[in-house]
Amino acid sequence: MSRAAREWVWEDSASRGNARLVLLSIADRIPDEQCVAWASVTSLMRRTNASRNAVRSAITALVEADEMEVLDDFDGPQHSTVYRLPRAAAWLAKVSATTEDNPHAYVGPLTDADPVPELDGARLRKHGIWPKTGSESDPRRQDLTGSESAPPRQNLTPPRIRIRPPSGSEPDPQNRSEPKVNRRYSSSSAAGLTSATAWQVDDASLSWAQQQGHLARLGEHGLQAADAKWRAHRADRSPRSAAAWAADWRSWIAREHSSTPQRPNLYALPGGTPTPQAGMTRSEAHMAALLAAVDEPTGTE
Template sequence: MSSEAREWVWEHSSSRGAARLVLLSIADRVADDQCISWASLSSLAKRTRASVSTVREAIERLILADELEQLDDLVGPQRSTVYRLPLAADALAQARCEQQGEDGDATVSDEPVAPAKLRLSALRRYGIRPREVPESPVRVRKPAVPETGRSRRKSAQRRTGHRHSDVPATDTQNRSEPDLNRRYSRSGAAVTSAAEWQVDPATHTWTRQQGHLDRLGKQGLQAADAKWRAHRSAHPPRPADAWAADWRSWIAREHAPSRPNLHAGPGKNSAAPGGMTRAEAHTAALLAALDEPTGLEG
């Protein structure tokens, strides 16, 4: 079935560049006619000869184009992410119906075929399983305790270290991806510095849904990101989900560059209104001045 999925990508996909290579790599691992596949960001980066950030952006574009689905309730081999090619699956299902009609086994209909329910039993043979299933038969999950991404990690060898139990867990990174999580704390949680941490697709989506991208603009969002990294450069390494929560909180408090605080001049010692420091107000004023016309353009 992987050959049919790849053929659909070659013939019908509208993706281009790195996104097309990523989609072909995912289609190369399609298991059956359900067009389910699995891959990690690091493996896709290795196969496409692209950076992890480029692969992440390509996946986000494919999801927005409805050519790829990320099935967060499933997990693949080595805790890899599970994907589905919905348009390819619909095309294969339609082709099967037409073939059955030509053979006289069924009546051909012009209406599109309704998506079939995933057959999880058929996917288990490829190492794809529901995420809530415990990975080890030794551990017994209590039904009264909600399951998180950290609850499946072994704790027998833990001796010291801080467990960030107050930070919400995300599924955007895997421990099997060394390009994203380069170091690990003694507690077993992947940690990285603020400079090395990259904004994940879920956080990109959050900035659009919460209106921060429209409020700050692309340049303003980049300036806020650079300021955040400068302020967090001296902080010790933390898990990626902790940086994501801290980054979102920073962006939510950031003032739009189009409305800088001009009351904090060089000769004033009082704090700038709106919670901004004098240095932050000067930076916002310079960014706003760069966007205004000077009259010398033409």
């Protein structure tokens, strides 16, 4: 029977684009001339290769065009939505009535006067379609377990639906930027965090700088300058623990170069030292060479 429903979609439906694909997908599931079938949005997305919003918009357009109905009083397997193609059902009923006595009789076009057949609940149940709980349109499902009252079907959680936490549990924050409990930077751990500008050099870090020779290499003023430079570079960093800042500060001080004179002597020029001064980088050595060449007497002064 799905073949007859698909032929009606191909020949008589005015749907286009995604709406036509959705209509064909539902028609492909129709088991009899009632033109009723169930389908989930996820299965329609997979069949039509369309997004969730596109499928929902297509369903809305088909309902507004009276080419499809959503049967809210019925449920398919796993509470899937039940759809009906009323005009296709009316067309199949007209074809059946016209060709009952003469299989070759001409069937005229479908008109508004052609009625849509009534639904047969017993036939729907054979295809896994049942009335919703509390509906008076059909009897309750048969209890196959032998108990006096069958338990209701399990309410399976639809995909991508967040389950509310039980009463008394900690809910998720309403603002996504707000940290969750027991996560990084949460209220339980934020008390031990501080910024780089607020962190104070501890005695252990000062003792380390003296024992490693960094205090003698940089001098007191050089150490203060290196500390100020470190704070300027770390001002925009996220808060961290005091131990983390101390380790980062020590790493910075160990890499800091000692201050050099404004015009250092060059090892490559006459009268210069045989080796470049300690702490000079290659770029600083090149700059010093240029400055020395500019100051060198030429005899034309």
